[in-house]
Amino acid sequence: MPPPIGPEVDSTPRALPARIPIRGHHVVLEPLHRRHAPELWHAAQGADDSWTYLGVGPFPSEDAMIRHVADFASHHDPMAWAVRPVATGVVSGWLALMDMQPKNAAIELGSIWFAPRMQRTKAATEAIYLMLKLAADDLGYRRLVWKCNALNAPSKRAAERLGFTYEGQHRKHMVTKGRQRDTDWYSIIDDEWPRCREALLAWLDPENFDPNGTARRGLAEIRAASPPT
Numbered sequence: 001m002p003p004p005i006g007p008e009v010d011s012t013p014r015a016l017p018a019r020i021p022i023r024g025h026h027v028v029l030e031p032l033h034r035r036h037a038p039e040l041w042h043a044a045q046g047a048d049d050s051w052t053y054l055g056v057g058p059f060p061s062e063d064a065m066i067r068h069v070a071d072f073a074s075h076h077d078p079m080a081w082a083v084r085p086v087a088t089g090v091v092s093g094w095l096a097l098m099d100m101q102p103k104n105a106a107i108e109l110g111s112i113w114f115a116p117r118m119q120r121t122k123a124a125t126e127a128i129y130l131m132l133k134l135a136a137d138d139l140g141y142r143r144l145v146w147k148c149n150a151l152n153a154p155s156k157r158a159a160e161r162l163g164f165t166y167e168g169q170h171r172k173h174m175v176t177k178g179r180q181r182d183t184d185w186y187s188i189i190d191d192e193w194p195r196c197r198e199a200l201l202a203w204l205d206p207e208n209f210d211p212n213g214t215a216r217r218g219l220a221e222i223r224a225a226s227p228p229t
Helices: 034-044 062-073 122-138 153-162 193-204 219-225
Strands: 027-031 079-085 093-101 106-114 143-149 165-176 179-189
Touching: 027 122, 034 062, 034 079, 034 093, 079 122, 093 122, 106 122, 122 143, 122 193, 143 153, 153 179, 153 219, 179 193, 193 219
Parallel strands: 106 143
Antiparallel strands: 027 079, 079 093, 093 106, 143 179, 165 179
C-alpha cells in the first residue's frame, strides 16, 4: 500500500493584506503611521506593566515612541494597524498581521498592544475580530496563529476566549529583553473559523449587552452553545 499523505487543498498562494483602513462598529483600524505616535505615547502613560511580555517598551520618552512607531509602520511583515475606538476617537493601541506565509495559507495575529483603557472592551474584541476576518474571510488563509510568552497568562486566556486551540510549547524559543522565553502556540484553522466567527459576532451583537454595557453571555458560553459544524 502507498504511504499515507495529506488531503489535497487549494494551493494557490493567498494574497497579502493591503495597507488600508478597516472600519467596524466600535473601532477603526488605521494603517500604523508616525502621526499616531503622540496619541500612543499619551495612551501609554502609567501603563508600564502592559509592556512586560512584548519585545519593545516601555518607552522612556515620546521621541522614543515616535522612533519605534515610524520603524514599525515601515514594515510589510509585520503589517501593523493603529486601533482607534469609536467611543473615544483616540488611538489606544496597535496590532499586526505577521509571519505571513501565502503559499501555506498561514498567518499570525500578533504584536498586540492595547492601552489599559481599551482592554476588555468591545473595541478591543472587535479589533481582533476584524483582523481575523480579514485574514480568514477576505484573504482566505486556512491557518490563523496566536503565539505568546508561556508566562503571559492574560494572553493565553485571550487566545482561549477567542476560540484558538492550544498546540504546544516551544521551549527556550526566544530571548526577549535579555530573558529566556518559552512560547505557547495556538491556532484557529479553516474548519473551526466559522464557529469562532459566529461566536464573536454574537458576542458583539448589541442585544448581548445590558444597559450598563455588561455582556450578558461570554464568548466561551456562546461558543459552547453552538455545536461544531
